[in-house]
Amino acid sequence: MAKEGHKYIFVLGGVMSGVGKGVVTSSIGLLLQQKGYPVNLVKVDPYLNVDAGTMNPTEHGEVFVLRSGLETDQDMGNYERFLGRDLTNEDYMTSGMVYQSVIARERSLGYHGKFVEAIPHVRDEIIDRMEAAASYNGSRVSVIEIGGTIGDFQNALFIEAARVMKMKHPEDVLFVIVSYLPVPGTIGEMKTKPTQTAVRDLNSYGVQPDFLVARSTHALDDKRKEKLAIWCNIRKEHVISAPDIESIYEAPLNFEKDKLGDAILDALHLPEKRRASLAVWKKFVKSATNKKALEVNIAIVGKYFDTGDFVLADAYLSVIEAIKFSAAKLNRHALITWVNSKDLEKGGAKAVAMLAKYHGIIVPGGFGESGIEGKIKAIQFAREKKIPYFGLCYGMQLMVIEYARNVLKLKNAHTTEIQKNSEDPVVDVMLEQKKHLADNKYGGTMRLGSYPAYLKKGTMARAAYKKELVEERHRHRYEINSKYVKPLEEAGLVFSGTSPDGVLMEIAELPRSVHPFMLGTQFHPEFQARPLAPHPLFTEFLRAAISRKRKK
Numbered sequence: 001m002a003k004e005g006h007k008y009i010f011v012l013g014g015v016m017s018g019v020g021k022g023v024v025t026s027s028i029g030l031l032l033q034q035k036g037y038p039v040n041l042v043k044v045d046p047y048l049n050v051d052a053g054t055m056n057p058t059e060h061g062e063v064f065v066l067r068s069g070l071e072t073d074q075d076m077g078n079y080e081r082f083l084g085r086d087l088t089n090e091d092y093m094t095s096g097m098v099y100q101s102v103i104a105r106e107r108s109l110g111y112h113g114k115f116v117e118a119i120p121h122v123r124d125e126i127i128d129r130m131e132a133a134a135s136y137n138g139s140r141v142s143v144i145e146i147g148g149t150i151g152d153f154q155n156a157l158f159i160e161a162a163r164v165m166k167m168k169h170p171e172d173v174l175f176v177i178v179s180y181l182p183v184p185g186t187i188g189e190m191k192t193k194p195t196q197t198a199v200r201d202l203n204s205y206g207v208q209p210d211f212l213v214a215r216s217t218h219a220l221d222d223k224r225k226e227k228l229a230i231w232c233n234i235r236k237e238h239v240i241s242a243p244d245i246e247s248i249y250e251a252p253l254n255f256e257k258d259k260l261g262d263a264i265l266d267a268l269h270l271p272e273k274r275r276a277s278l279a280v281w282k283k284f285v286k287s288a289t290n291k292k293a294l295e296v297n298i299a300i301v302g303k304y305f306d307t308g309d310f311v312l313a314d315a316y317l318s319v320i321e322a323i324k325f326s327a328a329k330l331n332r333h334a335l336i337t338w339v340n341s342k343d344l345e346k347g348g349a350k351a352v353a354m355l356a357k358y359h360g361i362i363v364p365g366g367f368g369e370s371g372i373e374g375k376i377k378a379i380q381f382a383r384e385k386k387i388p389y390f391g392l393c394y395g396m397q398l399m400v401i402e403y404a405r406n407v408l409k410l411k412n413a414h415t416t417e418i419q420k421n422s423e424d425p426v427v428d429v430m431l432e433q434k435k436h437l438a439d440n441k442y443g444g445t446m447r448l449g450s451y452p453a454y455l456k457k458g459t460m461a462r463a464a465y466k467k468e469l470v471e472e473r474h475r476h477r478y479e480i481n482s483k484y485v486k487p488l489e490e491a492g493l494v495f496s497g498t499s500p501d502g503v504l505m506e507i508a509e510l511p512r513s514v515h516p517f518m519l520g521t522q523f524h525p526e527f528q529a530r531p532l533a534p535h536p537l538f539t540e541f542l543r544a545a546i547s548r549k550r551k552k
Helices: 021-034 075-083 095-107 118-137 156-168 193-203 222-232 248-257 260-267 279-288 313-329 341-357 372-384 394-406 433-438 460-465 482-490 536-551
Strands: 007-014 039-045 092-094 141-146 173-180 211-216 239-243 294-302 332-340 360-363 389-392 413-415 424-429 447-455 469-476 478-480 494-498 505-509 518-521
Touching: 007 021, 007 156, 007 193, 021 039, 021 075, 021 141, 021 173, 021 248, 021 260, 039 075, 039 118, 075 248, 075 313, 092 095, 092 118, 095 118, 118 141, 118 156, 141 156, 156 173, 173 193, 193 211, 193 222, 211 222, 211 260, 222 239, 239 248, 248 260, 248 279, 279 313, 294 313, 294 341, 294 372, 294 536, 313 332, 313 536, 332 341, 332 536, 341 372, 360 372, 360 394, 360 536, 372 389, 372 394, 389 394, 389 536, 394 413, 394 424, 394 478, 394 482, 394 505, 394 518, 424 482, 447 460, 447 505, 460 494, 460 505, 460 536, 478 482, 478 505, 482 494, 518 536
Parallel strands: 007 141, 007 173, 039 092, 039 141, 173 211, 211 239, 294 332, 294 360, 360 389, 389 518, 413 424
Antiparallel strands: 424 478, 447 469, 447 494, 494 505, 505 518
C-alpha cells in the first residue's frame, strides 16, 4: 500500500485524442520534481494488449522499451525524458495486464469462489496497481495519465477507480482534464462548447475536474477563461492556457508562468519545498528552438510512414528527439527529412542519388521485408559517397549485410528474418529465439531491455562514450551470425562493441581512416537520450554531419 496521505493527480483527455495528455503529465511531473517532491508518472493504456510490443507502429506509434525490457507506450519515453531518469514496470498499466492478473487470481481460487466481476474486482485491481506504483517508487505524488478520451467505453473502469480513490481520500486526489478548443477557420473564433461537453461527460462518471488545461492553436483570453470557469465549475485560476508551441519542452516553462505547480501544491495541501529552478531546462529549450542556429540536413530512411495521405513521425519518436537533443548541444538545428525506403526501391539509382544532398543518413529499427532493399541501397550509397551513416538495430544488421554483399562479394548475403534458407545468413535468429518463433510466441519474447557491452580501444564508439563498459536497451530477435564475424573483420569492418562474453556483436563501424562516420548499433541508443544528457553516439554522428556540411 502507498504511504498515508500519498497524493494522486489524474490526467484525462477531452474532445479528441492526441491532445497532449502525455506532455501535460510530463510537465506536471517535472515542475513538482523541481519543487522538491519525489514524483512517479504512470501511463494507463486501456487496450487489451498486455503490452505495446505486438502493435503496428503505423497505427500506435513507437514502442518504447524500459530498462527492464517492458515494451510500453511512447508516452513513457516522454516521461523519462522530462524527469531525466528511468521508469519502472510499475509505472505502466494496460487493461490486458489488469484482466490477466484478475483471471490468474480467479483460476487459483484467489477470490475464494466468489463471482468475479468488473466492479469491484477489476476496479480494485486497478487501484492496487496505482498504489503499488507509488509504494515501489517511494514517491510523494503520483501523476497518472489515463489514455483515451472521456466518453470512451474502454477507459471507463480506470476513471471509476480514480473516482473511488477521490471519494475515499478527497484531500489527496486531483483531476486534470486536458481538452481541445477549436478555432474553426471559417468562424475565426475559439469555441468552448466541445470542452464544456467533455466536462459534462466526465461529470456523468461522478468526477469533477479540479484543473482544466486548454489546448488550442492560440492562448486563452480572459473571456474564455471566465466562460470555461463558469460552465465547467472550475476556478478561473485553475483554467490553464496551453497554446501550440514550437517544442514540447517549452510546455513546463509556459505552465510555470501560470504558476501551475504552485496551484497544484496548494490544491493538494502540500507546502512548497523550494522554488522551481528551471534555469538549465530553459537553456536547453533556448538552444533547441534557436531559429538562427545553422541547419544540418538529416535523412531518416524508414518505412513506417504510411498512414493515408499523412506522415506518421511517431513511429520513430525517440530517434527524432535524440537528434534534437544532440543538435541543441552542438548549437545546430537538425532539419529532418523522411525518406520512404520503398520509394528508393521503385525509383532506382536516380532516387538513391538524391541522398547526396543530405549531411547525414539514419536507418532506424524495424521488422520485415517491406522496403529492405531500398534501405540497403541507401546504406551502400552512404558508404561509397562517405556520407555519415548511423544504423539502429535493423539499421546495423542491414549495414553488415550491405558490406558482406558489396565488399566481401557474398551476393546472396541476407537475414534469415527475410530469407529463411539464405545461402549466406549473415544475420540469423538468436538460438533462444527459435523456440519462441516455432511456438508463435511473439509478445514479450524478444531480447529486451538493458544489456552490457564492452567497447574496443581505438574505435569511434569508445571515443564517443569515453568508457569501456556501457549498458544499452535492446529489442530484437536476430543477431550478426558469429560465423561471418572473422571474414567481415578481415575485410575491414570493425565490431567495436560486443557482449561481455564476446559472442554477440553490439556495434559495427568502419575506421575513421576509411569513412568519416559509418556506425551501427544492435541496441537502441535513442531510448536513453535525454534533453539534458544527449546520447554520445547521436552527438558524434551529428558532429560528422556538420563536418560534411562545412566541406560541401
